[in-house]
Amino acid sequence: MPAHCKATRDGALRMRLSVDEAAQRALQERYDRQLRLWGERGQCQLQRARMLVVGASAIGAELLKSVVLSGIGHCTVADAARVRPEDVGSNFLVSEADVGLWRAEVVCEALREMNAAVSVEAVVGEPAQLLERVGAASIATYSLVAVARQPRSLVQQVADVCWEHDVPLVVLQSHGLVGYVTLVVREHIVMDVAGSGSAVPLASLQLARPFTEVVQFCRDHYWPLEQLDDDAHAHVPWLALLVLAVEDEPQPSVETVLRRLERWRRHNSEPNFTEALLMAKRVLRGASDPPMLLTLERCRSRPVEAVARALRTLQAKRGLPVSRAIPEMHCDTASFVGLQEVYRQRAAEDVAALREVLAADAETATGGACVDDPLLQAICDNLYNMACMRTGPYRPESGCGAGKRRADDFEGEDGAASWLVLMHAYDAIREKHRAPLEDATVLEAALQRVLQQFDLAKVHIRPARIQETLRAAAVELHPVAAVVGAIGAQEALKVLTQCFVPIDGTVVYDGYACRATVLSNPPE
Amino acid sequence: MDTLAVKWSAMDRLLGHSGPFAGSDFVTDDDDSVKQFIRYECRVLVVGAGALGCEMLKSLAMCGFSQLHVVDVDTIDLSNLNRQFLFREPDMGQSKAEVAARALQRRVPSCRVQAHHVDLTTLTPEFYRQFHVVVAGLDSIEARRWLNATLVSLVQCEHDAETPDPSTVIPMVDGGTEGLAGQARVILPRLSACFECTLSLFPMEARAFPLCTLASTPRLPEHCIEYASAVLWPQSERGRDAPLDVHDPGQVQWVYERAVERAEAFGIGGVTYALTLGVLRGVVPAVASTNAMIGSACALEVLKLATHLARPLNDWMAYNGAHGVYVYPFANERRPDCAVCGRPAPLRLRLPRSATLNDLLEVVAAHAELRARRPSIVSDSRPLYMATPPALQEATRVNLPKRLADQLQLPSRAADRLEYLLSLTDPSMPLGRQLLVVLEEADAAQPATDDTVEREA
Ligand SMILES: [Zn+2]
Numbered sequence: 008m009p010a011h012c013k014a015t016r017d018g019a020l021r022m023r024l025s026v027d028e029a030a031q032r033a034l035q036e037r038y039d040r041q042l043r044l045w046g047e048r049g050q051c052q053l054q055r056a057r058m059l060v061v062g063a064s065a066i067g068a069e070l071l072k073s074v075v076l077s078g079i080g081h082c083t084v085a086d087a088a089r090v091r092p093e094d095v096g097s098n099f100l101v102s103e104a105d106v107g108l109w110r111a112e113v114v115c116e117a118l119r120e121m122n123a124a125v126s127v128e129a130v131v132g133e134p135a136q137l138l139e140r141v142g143a144a145s146i147a148t149y150s151l152v153a154v155a156r157q158p159r160s161l162v163q164q165v166a167d168v169c170w171e172h173d174v175p176l177v178v179l180q181s182h183g184l185v186g187y188v189t190l191v192v193r194e195h196i197v198m199d200v201a202g203s204g205s206a207v208p209l210a211s212l213q214l215a216r217p218f219t220e221v222v223q224f225c226r227d228h229y230w231p232l233e234q235l236d237d238d239a240h241a242h243v244p245w246l247a248l249l250v251l252a253v254e255d256e257p258q259p260s261v262e263t264v265l266r267r268l269e270r271w272r273r274h275n276s277e278p279n280f281t282e283a284l285l286m287a288k289r290v291l292r293g294a295s296d297p298p299m300l301l302t303l304e305r306c307r308s309r310p311v312e313a314v315a316r317a318l319r320t321l322q323a324k325r326g327l328p329v330s331r332a333i334p335e336m337h338c339d340t341a342s343f344v345g346l347q348e349v350y351r352q353r354a355a356e357d358v359a360a361l362r363e364v365l366a367a368d369a370e371t372a373t374g375g376a377c378v379d380d381p382l383l384q385a386i387c388d389n390l391y392n393m394a395c396m397r398t399g400p401y402r403p404e405s406g407c408g409a410g411k412r413r414a415d416d417f418e419g420e421d422g423a424a425s426w427l428v429l430m431h432a433y434d435a436i437r438e439k440h441r442a443p444l445e446d447a448t449v450l451e452a453a454l455q456r457v458l459q460q461f462d463l464a465k466v467h468i469r470p471a472r473i474q475e476t477l478r479a480a481a482v483e484l485h486p487v488a489a490v491v492g493a494i495g496a497q498e499a500l501k502v503l504t505q506c507f508v509p510i511d512g513t514v515v516y517d518g519y520a521c522r523a524t525v526l527s528n529p530p531e
Numbered sequence: 532m533d534t535l536a537v538k539w540s541a542m543d544r545l546l547g548h549s550g551p552f553a554g555s556d557f558v559t560d561d562d563d564s565v566k567q568f569i570r571y572e573c574r575v576l577v578v579g580a581g582a583l584g585c586e587m588l589k590s591l592a593m594c595g596f597s598q599l600h601v602v603d604v605d606t607i608d609l610s611n612l613n614r615q616f617l618f619r620e621p622d623m624g625q626s627k628a629e630v631a632a633r634a635l636q637r638r639v640p641s642c643r644v645q646a647h648h649v650d651l652t653t654l655t656p657e658f659y660r661q662f663h664v665v666v667a668g669l670d671s672i673e674a675r676r677w678l679n680a681t682l683v684s685l686v687q688c689e690h691d692a693e694t695p696d697p698s699t700v701i702p703m704v705d706g707g708t709e710g711l712a713g714q715a716r717v718i719l720p721r722l723s724a725c726f727e728c729t730l731s732l733f734p735m736e737a738r739a740f741p742l743c744t745l746a747s748t749p750r751l752p753e754h755c756i757e758y759a760s761a762v763l764w765p766q767s768e769r770g771r772d773a774p775l776d777v778h779d780p781g782q783v784q785w786v787y788e789r790a791v792e793r794a795e796a797f798g799i800g801g802v803t804y805a806l807t808l809g810v811l812r813g814v815v816p817a818v819a820s821t822n823a824m825i826g827s828a829c830a831l832e833v834l835k836l837a838t839h840l841a842r843p844l845n846d847w848m849a850y851n852g853a854h855g856v857y858v859y860p861f862a863n864e865r866r867p868d869c870a871v872c873g874r875p876a877p878l879r880l881r882l883p884r885s886a887t888l889n890d891l892l893e894v895v896a897a898h899a900e901l902r903a904r905r906p907s908i909v910s911d912s913r914p915l916y917m918a919t920p921p922a923l924q925e926a927t928r929v930n931l932p933k934r935l936a937d938q939l940q941l942p943s944r945a946a947d948r949l950e951y952l953l954s955l956t957d958p959s960m961p962l963g964r965q966l967l968v969v970l971e972e973a974d975a976a977q978p979a980t981d982d983t984v985e986r987e988a
Binding site: 033035036037038039040041042043044069072073074076077078091092093095096097099102103120121122183184188200201202204335336338339340341343344443470471474475477478479480482483484485486487489490492493494496497498500501507508509510511514516518519520521522523525 | 537538539540541542544545548549550551552586589590593594595609610612613614616619638639640710711715748749750751797798799805808809814815816817818819820821823824826827828830831834841842844848852853854855856857858859860
């Protein structure tokens with residue numbers, strides 16, 4: 008059963024499962040290694056996610072294997088093929104006894120065995136009816152759609168539906184030793200660009216304008232500094248030193264603060280002052296709005312946009328929300344625990360204040376969109392680690408950026424774009440004739456048509472790459488399909504957990520050179 | 532239809548046709564000899580049956596390699612199942628190598644997999660000599676150094692004692708991952724940069740927290756856990772006899788409970804069982820997709836080495852998926868003075884004249900080229916300190932607090948310094964290393980940090 012999320016009293020997200028405690032501990036332990044990457048919030052999102060994968064050959068199966076092991080909520084596997092003998096030599100999830108059966112059904116059976124907690128469902132049928140059987144309208148109900156090694160017309164059809172309904176799309180292909188993964192997102196909010204366990208962003212301590220409670224705490228415990236004995240003086244936390252140095256300055260300049268700290272310092276070996284001088288430069292030079300506040304305000308996601316506007320109001324009233332945690336620093340236990348508590352309390356009050364602002368103009372601000380507590384808490388926690396990204400819509404040439412790309416993408420050592428157009432050219436032929444192509448002139452003619460269609464007619468493609476494309480004959484070589492499938496899975500996981508930054512276009516993997524290059528597909 | 536005839540059609544297509552990117556020794560497989568080689572002769576050893584090992588085994592079997600061996604001393608636990616796809620819940624507690632071999636053979640009946648549920652260092656050079664390629668999916672630097680040194684030592688030289696005999700070179704394909712990052716590399720022992728040549732590319736393991744922080748000013752939950760394991764455990768009844776076993780759930784629970792008590796005493800929150808495990812085992816984050824990517828990239832390199840289908844990686848591929856996707860190859864140089872594959876000169880270490888044997892042990896543990904964590908030190912065949920066996924450890928432990936200058940014979944004397952030639956051995960360095968320890972006047976010497984340690988010209 009997929010878990011559902013609920014905020015606990017301290018605001019931390021916990022997985023509440025409709026099973027007993029022991030089972031919950033087992034789940035925690037099963038996913039322990041990845042929880043260290045994307046945290047409970049990410050895992051929770053993943054367990055609620057529904058994914059549609061069209062295509063169950065080796066590359067689709069390898070993508071599915073990674074997302075199912077990671078504990079996604081549900082997968083629908085749609086595939087028009089029955090297991091052929093060549094699948095047995097490339098797709099690890101089918102075996103000899105399965106030849107003749109529907110490939111999607113065989114793959115689903117293997118996935119169920121791999122992780123019983125994931126619900127999987129197969130959709131099968133002749134190619135022409137496949138999309139109909141999935142139900143074009145139902146595509147909107149998925150959190151993400153992946154299309155693996157499918158005819159170009161079907162890819163475009165699925166892509167158009169996904170774009171219309173705002174569903175993220177991953178397209179995968181592999182040809183011999185090369186392959187690619189394309190990600191299309193109309194708008195994607197990254198909650199945490201750096202992942203769980205990364206350092207507390209200094210800006211989230213709000214030290215340029217310290218809040219009342221932290222000023223009070225520092226005055227009570229450390230002021231006046233002259234009255235402290237040498238040992239205590241050398242153990243005042245750097246955070247408190249900065250608070251004291253800026254608190255009565257409306258617009259503290261780095262220079263004033265540094266001069267003050269130098270004046271207070273008793274001798275050069277006080278490690279807390281060394282830290283404070285270093286931090287003053289980092290904290291005060293970077294003092295500005297969270298970089299994402301502006302972007303969030305222009306977000307299409309109604310709840311996020313509403314929270315962004317409420318944050319502006321809050322900023323004017325009492326300042327932006329502070330971090331719940333403080334970074335490790337040189338000081339004694341009581342100082343650290345005390346400061347930590349001041350921040351924890353203030354952070355909780357900030358969230359409550361933000362909730363009030365939102366409630367005050369719920370109708371106008373959110374347009375009725377519901378902003379739930381976990382989302383509110385997550386935004387406050389990640390104010391300085393959020394990002395918003397967008398790509399252009401899917402087109403086969405996505406990433407080749409007609410006329411805009413450097414010639415290097417085609418002609419240089421790397422040649423990512425040339426591999427991409429060669430794969431498209433070969434696929435265009437392959438969709439008509441199944442037998443491997445032996446005639447270079449046919450491929451070159453198809454290549455010219457693709458280049459023209461992509462508005463890239465003047466581009467030069469190295470003959471060696473054309474010959475290798477002919478040699479590989481678009482075969483699905485298992486280890487390459489596995490590498491590309493894994494990259495596709497990783498991009499899907501990044502989107503679903505909202506952790507880490509996905510690619511903003513197409514990544515081309517070149518197994519000859521062991522290189523991958525991202526070709527961006529910016530929005531218009 | 533004959534299933535087998537078309538089963539390998541993808542591979543056959545590439546092996547049956549040449550192209551500009553094929554390796555220089557590639558010949559189109561007109562007589563099926565390359566196929567025969569992969570399917571019946573080529574013996575591949577997979578070291579480690581964890582996340583990388585599972586992926587390597589699977590991808591090698593799907594390339595048609597059918598003479599596989601796998602070594603792993605570990606057993607399966609629940610936290611493996613989010614990525615080690617050859618294992619299921621009922622397999623918990625069983626040998627990783629054995630379960631992986633059985634699971635793979637069930638899926639790919641034509642593939643023969645022999646499992647070795649042992650520590651890799653207990654296997655003989657003769658065992659390693661039987662393989663055409665060795666693929667490593669290990670999580671410890673120490674084990675990789677050992678394997679690398681063993682494969683280098685198997686290379687025999689021609690009459691001139693200089694030129695390696697290529698028929699004795701066993702390539703090592705090595706993969707490693709952490710979180711969303713990883714790397715894959717190809718080592719041709721004595722022909723290309725070996726693991727030891729590039730040891731400095733691997734970060735030193737995080738250093739422990741200073742003892743004074745743990746003892747008097749703990750601030751983080753990690754400090755409380757470290758205190759419980761490093762200070763309280765050795766004082767406890769069981770801890771007096773044996774070091775903490777981080778794989779014993781009872782002992783982990785004990786540390787967890789002591790850490791909670793300490794955290795409560797200091798008003799520190801956040802000590803959890805998971806965090807305790809993480810701190811004690813140095814747990815690194817891991818996800819299925821990264822391991823699949825690196826494991827399969829390694830399998831592809833084995834395929835290139837075995838068939839010349841394309842030129843193998845020279846020699847390192849870096850991968851990072853945290854921000855976009857970054858995959859980039861780069862070439863390392865062999866080090867002529869590499870301690871394993873070169874002609875190493877004694878490593879010069881400068882210490883103050885008052886330095887004790889214990890100080891020296893700390894220096895060799897922290898040195899980026901040595902990282903000797905269980906070192907033994909010998910001077911003129913006289914043991915100064917032996918980490919094993921226990922009887923010798925017992926006998927030599929008394930030397931630790933003594934000054935080096937008081938324990939050593941003087942080989943040479945300069946005006947202001949004393950120099951001694953010592954031999955260092957460590958489980959991670961099968962060949963050991965000569966050290967030239969220089970003791971200097973107190974005012975001339977810096978504390979022995981990395982930048983004061985210089986290499987012999
Ligand atoms: Zn070397």
